[in-house]
Amino acid sequence: MVSESNTLNLIDQKEDFSEDVASKIIDNPQLLPEILDGIFLKKARIRFRCAKILRIISEKKSEILYPKMDFFIKLFDSENKIIMWNTMDVIANMTSIDSKNKFNEIFEEYYNLLSDESMVTAAHVIDNSGKIAKAKPELQGRITAKLLRLEEIPRDEDCKNIHLGKAILAFDKYFDQSKNKDEIISFVKRNQNNPRNATKLKAAKFLKKHSNF
Numbered sequence: 001m002v003s004e005s006n007t008l009n010l011i012d013q014k015e016d017f018s019e020d021v022a023s024k025i026i027d028n029p030q031l032l033p034e035i036l037d038g039i040f041l042k043k044a045r046i047r048f049r050c051a052k053i054l055r056i057i058s059e060k061k062s063e064i065l066y067p068k069m070d071f072f073i074k075l076f077d078s079e080n081k082i083i084m085w086n087t088m089d090v091i092a093n094m095t096s097i098d099s100k101n102k103f104n105e106i107f108e109e110y111y112n113l114l115s116d117e118s119m120v121t122a123a124h125v126i127d128n129s130g131k132i133a134k135a136k137p138e139l140q141g142r143i144t145a146k147l148l149r150l151e152e153i154p155r156d157e158d159c160k161n162i163h164l165g166k167a168i169l170a171f172d173k174y175f176d177q178s179k180n181k182d183e184i185i186s187f188v189k190r191n192q193n194n195p196r197n198a199t200k201l202k203a204a205k206f207l208k209k210h211s212n213f
Helices: 004-011 018-027 029-038 044-064 066-075 081-097 107-115 119-135 137-152 157-177 181-190 197-209
Strands: none
Touching (some): 004 029, 004 044, 018 029, 018 044, 029 066, 044 066, 044 081, 081 119, 119 137, 137 157, 137 181, 157 181, 157 197, 181 197
């Protein structure tokens, strides 16, 4: 068994052992509190590695973290962007087991970040939207409405086009389940000639895949 001191020492190494530590926490959940506390330590390397480790755990075995959902909800508006981005991903990963519908309660707060001044923050919301929509079918209509409004959010043109491409990928993850197919198809068609080649290609691929609609 890995002791707490050994865990912190491993986290603080120059080489990144986050994957290894995450696996050890999954095998030994009693060590989780140390990682949660590590988010607040002064040393940046430990704080950021702890945030990364929690994200990895949420991807592999989110049920270990779900009892701490309120902790992450309080943390996701952290002033530190790296902590914030990892926490946003953790919360999204837990929507698949959110039996208490805690995400539903913070839906607006989470999706208001689409207008955040940081394009990376907004990108995390968009990137997580597909998995959230699949995990929470009751929120699909609201998620679709939020993503469709990306065209209206003031932002640098290239950043906006990146976000539009990400939205197409998000829509693709739940399009077959969606009750808003017409609106989504219209959105994608508007991006067939997007100035950003990568977004244009995403639109073409989406329309080809869903050509029978």
